[in-house]
Amino acid sequence: MEKASRRDFFKIIGATGATLLAGREAVASESHQPDNETIGMLYDATRCVGCKACMSACKRVNSDYGSLSYEQARFDPDGLWDAPQDLSGSTRTLIKLFKESDKQWSYIKYSCMHCQKPSCVSVCPVSAMTRDKVTGTVDYNKDTCIGCRYCQVACAFNIPKFQWNKAIPQIVKCDLCKNTNLLNKGITACAETCPTGAITFGKRKDLLAEANSRLNGNPGKYVNRIYGEKEVGGTNHLYLSGMEFNKLGLPVLKEAAPAEFSEKIQHTIYKGFIAPVALYSTLCFIALRNMKGNGGADEKQAGTSGPGEKHDEP
Amino acid sequence: MSHDEYQRHDARILTPSFIVLLTLTLIGLALIAVRFIKGIGAVSNMSDGYPWGIWITYDVATGTAIACGGYAMAILIYIRNRMHYHPMIRSAILTSMFGYGLAGFSVMVDVGRPWNAYNFFIPSKWQVNSAMFEVAVCVMAYTTVLLLEFLPAVLTTLEKTEWRTLQLLLDMLYARMGKERPEPIGDRLDKVKELAAWLKPRLDRVLIFIIVLGITLPTMHQSSLGSLLLIASTKLHPLWYTGFLPLLFLINCMFIGYSIAILESVISCYAFKRPFETKELSGMASIIPWLTVIWLTVVIGDLAWRGQLGAALSLDFYSRFFLLEFCLVAGGSLLMFSGKKRESIRWLFVSAVLIVLGGALYRFNVYLIGFNPGKGWHYFPALAELLITVGIVAFEILGYQVVVKILPVLPRLHTRQQLDAAAGHAAAEKE
Numbered sequence: 001m002e003k004a005s006r007r008d009f010f011k012i013i014g015a016t017g018a019t020l021l022a023g024r025e026a027v028a029s030e031s032h033q034p035d036n037e038t039i040g041m042l043y044d045a046t047r048c049v050g051c052k053a054c055m056s057a058c059k060r061v062n063s064d065y066g067s068l069s070y071e072q073a074r075f076d077p078d079g080l081w082d083a084p085q086d087l088s089g090s091t092r093t094l095i096k097l098f099k100e101s102d103k104q105w106s107y108i109k110y111s112c113m114h115c116q117k118p119s120c121v122s123v124c125p126v127s128a129m130t131r132d133k134v135t136g137t138v139d140y141n142k143d144t145c146i147g148c149r150y151c152q153v154a155c156a157f158n159i160p161k162f163q164w165n166k167a168i169p170q171i172v173k174c175d176l177c178k179n180t181n182l183l184n185k186g187i188t189a190c191a192e193t194c195p196t197g198a199i200t201f202g203k204r205k206d207l208l209a210e211a212n213s214r215l216n217g218n219p220g221k222y223v224n225r226i227y228g229e230k231e232v233g234g235t236n237h238l239y240l241s242g243m244e245f246n247k248l249g250l251p252v253l254k255e256a257a258p259a260e261f262s263e264k265i266q267h268t269i270y271k272g273f274i275a276p277v278a279l280y281s282t283l284c285f286i287a288l289r290n291m292k293g294n295g296g297a298d299e300k301q302a303g304t305s306g307p308g309e310k311h312d313e314p
Numbered sequence: 315m316s317h318d319e320y321q322r323h324d325a326r327i328l329t330p331s332f333i334v335l336l337t338l339t340l341i342g343l344a345l346i347a348v349r350f351i352k353g354i355g356a357v358s359n360m361s362d363g364y365p366w367g368i369w370i371t372y373d374v375a376t377g378t379a380i381a382c383g384g385y386a387m388a389i390l391i392y393i394r395n396r397m398h399y400h401p402m403i404r405s406a407i408l409t410s411m412f413g414y415g416l417a418g419f420s421v422m423v424d425v426g427r428p429w430n431a432y433n434f435f436i437p438s439k440w441q442v443n444s445a446m447f448e449v450a451v452c453v454m455a456y457t458t459v460l461l462l463e464f465l466p467a468v469l470t471t472l473e474k475t476e477w478r479t480l481q482l483l484l485d486m487l488y489a490r491m492g493k494e495r496p497e498p499i500g501d502r503l504d505k506v507k508e509l510a511a512w513l514k515p516r517l518d519r520v521l522i523f524i525i526v527l528g529i530t531l532p533t534m535h536q537s538s539l540g541s542l543l544l545i546a547s548t549k550l551h552p553l554w555y556t557g558f559l560p561l562l563f564l565i566n567c568m569f570i571g572y573s574i575a576i577l578e579s580v581i582s583c584y585a586f587k588r589p590f591e592t593k594e595l596s597g598m599a600s601i602i603p604w605l606t607v608i609w610l611t612v613v614i615g616d617l618a619w620r621g622q623l624g625a626a627l628s629l630d631f632y633s634r635f636f637l638l639e640f641c642l643v644a645g646g647s648l649l650m651f652s653g654k655k656r657e658s659i660r661w662l663f664v665s666a667v668l669i670v671l672g673g674a675l676y677r678f679n680v681y682l683i684g685f686n687p688g689k690g691w692h693y694f695p696a697l698a699e700l701l702i703t704v705g706i707v708a709f710e711i712l713g714y715q716v717v718v719k720i721l722p723v724l725p726r727l728h729t730r731q732q733l734d735a736a737a738g739h740a741a742a743e744k745e
Contacts (some may be wrong), residue, residue, distance in 0.1 A: 125441055127438075153365055262544035276343070
C-alpha cells in the first residue's frame with residue numbers, strides 16, 4: 001500500500017517530465033516558412049540622412065488612432081520640439097545615430113519588425129495582438145488588451161511599449177499605418193515621407209529582391225546580409241546597413257522563432273486537453289479508493305473517529 | 315470530512331499585531347489608489363525593459379508557490395493516503411486561499427487594463443498558445459476551488475451560530491437611535507441556518523471531487539508559471555532558460571508547499587501558544603528531501619547537458635545567485651535527511667526556512683534576477699511598489715489571524731492526555 005501510493009505520486013511527476021521531453025524532441029522537426037507575399041518595409045541605413053521626417057510623419061498621421069503624443073526634452077521648457085529618447089508609450093518609430101568614430105557612424109530606424117512568427121501574438125492571453133494572415137501585419141487591439149505586458153517580456157526586439165504614466169494605458173507599437181495612411185494612400189507614412197528613399201514599402205518578396213540587388217551592386221558598401229531575412233523565423237521589416245547590425249541595437253538572434261519552441265511544449269502538455277483530464281481521473285480514482293479504505297467517503301463521519309482513525313486509536 | 319477535527323482558536327482579535335498589520339494593509343491600499351489614479355509609473359520602477367516587477371515576481375510567481383501548502387497537503391492526504399494529516403489541512407487551505415486570492419488581486423493591480431479581463435470568459439478571445447491564458451484561467455478556477463474547500467468551516471459555524479455578536483451590535487445601534495428593540499435577530503436568520511444545514515452534507519458528498527480538482531489545477535498552472543518564461547529565450551540567462559522550466563516549477567512548488575505547511579504550523583503553534591505538532595511535521599519533512607533531490611538532479615543534469623556548468627561556477631553576478639539558490643535548497647534538504655534533526659522543531663523550522671528561501675529565490679532568479687532585456691535597462695523596485703506588496707502580505711497574515719479566531723480551522727486538541735504529551739514535547743524542545 002505504502003509503496004503503491006508512493007509510486008502513484010511519482011507517476012505524476014514522471015508523466016509531466018515525459019511529456020516535456022517529448023516536446024523537446026519534436027521541436028527540431030517542424031519549422032516555419034516565411035510568407036513572402038505579405039507586406040513590409042526595407043530600411044537602408046546607408047541612405048538615411050537622419051532628418052527624422054519619418055518620425056514626425058508617423059506622429060502626425062497616427063497620433064489620434066495610435067494614442068501618440070509629443071515628448072518634451074529637458075532643455076526645452078517651451079515644448080518646441082518633439083524629442084523622444086527611445087521608442088515609448090508615445091512614439092512608434094525612432095531614428096537613432098550610432099557613432100563609433102568621426103568616420104564610422106550610421107543612422108538606424110527602430111519600429112515593429114512585424115515578425116512572421118511573432119512572439120507577442122503567441123503569448124497574448126486574450127488575442128489582443130494578432131497577425132493578419134494576408135498582409136502579415138502584427139496589429140494591436142486596445143479594446144481587448146488587459147495590459148499584462150507579456151508581449152513586452154516576449155519580444156526579442158523590445159518593441160511593444162507601455163504607457164506607464166497614464167491611468168488608462170495601452171500598448172503602443174507600429175501597425176504599418178493599417179488604419180490610417182495605408183488605408184488612405186496605400187503606403188506607410190514613414191515610407192511616403194522619406195526624402196532619400198531609405199525606407200521602401202512593398203511586398204516582402206520584392207523587398208528581398210531589391211535588397212539583394214543593392215547588396216550585389218555595391219558589395220563594399222554593405223554588410224553582406226539582410227537583417228530580418230532569417231532572424232526569428234523572418235521579419236517583414238528588413239534592414240541593410242554598412243555597419244554590423246548588433247552595433248546598431250539590432251540583437252543577434254537565432255533563425256528559429258522562440259514562439260515555436262514555447263508553443264510546442266505548451267501544445268504537447270495540453271494536446272486535446274487529454275493530459276489534464278487523464279490526470280484528474282487518475283487522481284479521482286486513487287483518492288476515492290483511499291477514502292473507501294478509510295471508512296467510506298459517502299457516509300457521514302460523525303463522532304470523533306474520523307478518517308484519521310488509523311493513528312488516533314491507541 | 316469530520317468537522318470535529320477542527321476547533322476555533324479562542325483569543326482576542328484586536329491584538330497589537332492586528333493593528334500593525336492593519337496599518338500596513340491600509341498604506342498598501344492607499345498606494346494602490348494612487349496607482350489607479352496616476353498610472354503604474356507613479357508608484358513603480360517598472361519599465362519597458364522590465365515590464366514585470368516585484369508584483370508579478372513575488373505576489374504571483376512566488377506567492378502562489380508559497381500558497382501551495384493546501385496543494386501539497388491534499389496530495390499527501392488524499393493521494394498518498396495519509397489520513398492522519400487530515401486535521402492539518404484546513405489551516406493549509408486557508409493560507410492557500412489567501413495566497414491565491416491575493417495573487418489574483420495583485421494581478422488586477424498590475425495589469426494596465428483590468429476592465430478588459432472579462433475577455434478570459436469569451437471563447438473567441440481565448441488564446442490557448444499563451445501560457446498566461448492557462449495560468450489565468452487555472453488560478454481563477456483554483457481560487458474558486460479553494461473557497462469551496464473552505465466552505466465547510468463556514469457552514470459548520472453558521473449551523474451553530476446564535477448571532478451573538480450581530481445581536482450585540484444591533485442592540486447597541488437600536489439603543490443609540492432610541493428605538494424599541496425588535497425580536498431577536500437570530501429568529502429571523504433561521505433560514506440561513508437551515509440553508510447551511512441543508513448544504514453541508516451535500517457539499518461533503520461531492521467535496522472529494524472538488525479536492526481532486528484542487529490537486530489537478532495547481533499541477534497545471536504551477537508548471538505553466540515556468541512555461542511563461544519559455545518565450546524569453548533571448549532575455550533569460552542560460553543558467554535558468556531551459557525546456558525543463560515547467561517541470562522545475564512544478565517540483566519547486568511541491569517542496570515549497572510542504573515546507574510552508576511546516577512553517578505555518580510551527581509559527582501558528584508558537585504564536586497561539588499551542589503544543590507543536592512535531593510527529594506530523596517530522597513525517598511530512600521526510601518527503602521534502604526526495605522532492606528536492608529530484609529537483610536538484612534535474613537542475614544539474616540539465617545544466618550539464620546544455621554545457622552550462624562552467625557558467626554556474628564562474629562566480630559572476632548570475633552564478634552567485636544561482637549558487638545561493640542551489641545551496642539554500644540543498645542545505646535545507648541535507649538537514650531534513652537526518653531523522654534526528656527532523657524530530658526537533660527548531661531544526662525543522664530552520665531547514666524549512668532554508669528550502670522556502672531557496673525555492674523562492676529560484677523563482678526570483680527566473681522572473682527578475684536572471685532576466686536581462688538588453689543594455690541600458692535596470693530595475694529595482696520603488697518604495698511604493700514594495701509597500702503595495704508588503705500591504706498585500708500583511709493582509710494575508712491579518713486575514714489568517716482573524717479567521718482562525720472566528721472559524722474552526724486549527725486542528726482540535728483532542729484529549730487532555732494528548733495535550734499534556736504535546737506540551738511535554740514543547741517543553742523538551744525548549745531545553
